[in-house]
Amino acid sequence: MDQRAKFETFKALHAREGAFVLGNPWDAGSARVLAHLGFEALATTSAGYAFSVGRRDSFAGLSRDELLENARQIVDSCDLPVSADLEDGFGPAPDTCAETIRLAAGIGLVGGSIEDATGDPEVPIFDLGLAVARVQAAAEAARGLPFLLTARAENFLWGRADLGDTIARLQAFSEAGADVLYAPGLPDLAAIRTVCAEVDRPVNVVMGLSGPRYSVAELAGAGVRRISVGGSFARAAFGGLRRAAEEVLGAGTFGYADEAMSGRELTALMSDTRPPRRVSGPS
Template sequence: MPDHQDKFRTFSQLHQGPGAFVIPNPWDAGSAKLLTSLGFQALATTSAGFAFSKGLRDSAAALGRDDTLANAAEIVRATDLPVSADLEDGFGPEPETCATTIRMACEIGLCGGSIEDATGDPSAPIYDFALAVERVQAAAEAAAGRPFLLTARAENFLWDRPDLDDTIRRLQAFSRAGADVLYAPGLPDLVAIRTVCESVDRPVNVVMGLGGPRYSVAELADAGVRRISVGGSFARAAWGGLMRAAREVRDHGTFDYADDAIPGAAMAALMSDGQR
């Protein structure tokens, strides 16, 4: 089994290209095992998927640092692949809190994680520019010398602030502050995605499977994207399957949904101790 340093080297090399790789988002150990079995090269946690599994909305207030890192640790233990984590806003506004979160994340075997500039406060949803940069810098300093890739997220487009110039300005500043990967979720189209990729000097992550237009891996790679995640969309797809099955039974009294279910023997093999 590869150790932390081996996983980190693999993860780092994936970001060097060529092309783009997909980093899907499990929400627990079981979904991590399934995705590992399908041949993906790395995994990333999803705060949304984890929140749904706990019967909660996806929000920074709903998920604390201890629970988030405990979930991430279970995913790390379930796979031989490098794992990156959705670390929300670092679980506090202070730069030192972000730094502590990064140190804790590395200690549980994570090979990467993201810090976002969203506050969780609808009345002031985005951290002021200077503080946002200071938070990323503190996280980068905490990650320095550790087997950890820091992703910095500019969240304008998720909070009804469709300002591409400010988003790029933030990503460029996050790069100078030491971020290894840059991420602006919610970009409206391929033109904006290409503009971001051409404007920064670090690998860019783009999320697919949420709202808005959808592009193929090939189209995103051609635009300059290096990493593609799916956020909570795999978790919502799983919930969609459960909803369809339950509605079939409730509304029609039939059980045809079982035709699409993974056989019990296959699940037993997938979840066995020897399966990674």
């Protein structure tokens, strides 16, 4: 499936009735597993990738080049539409956000998100005017490309529990050209339902993190169109690793292996593409 076909598939998922779930792989191998298990689309997770390479999930933790290379490997690993966590666009300037979108589309991604968080604890959220200008620049960069832009209002992740301002931001992002809207950290199903009722674009909600957890059916009933799991699949994998290690170190037993995927099954899911053989000496 080429990029345009993946984009059309991704767009159609947002238009159909009910809610669909994005799997969030952190590398090419986890992407292949999730694709095999039946997810219809994937999205990268900056947190999951950061943990996998021994970094913290933070604005300064990973560069744009690193995150886009990770995304490219995920895109190339499977035949599913892939969207990307593009954090704050990798810079405050609207032009930087626009360039990030062009680069993301250039590696085969069919979607990506720009958030309004600054990374500065003293001033955690961009002023509304600048936040809108950043989304508008990203939307203009995406115009004509096979790319769905998600705009994120981060108030609730940064101690600003203001539902009215969050909705106003999402509405402004929609007017600026965003295709999907996302306010992570909403406190309950009532708030989610209110957001969905007050905006005119598909809404993404993240599950699997801290706070209340609702089923796919409950979220769909509230008006949600897309559900992601953020870094929670990666954390679940690390949780399995910790349990296995603690069993070996504490009990001296190896029962964890009963729940592990078999080497044969994983081998069947992975690529058999090999790098070119290195030749030493004169040719």
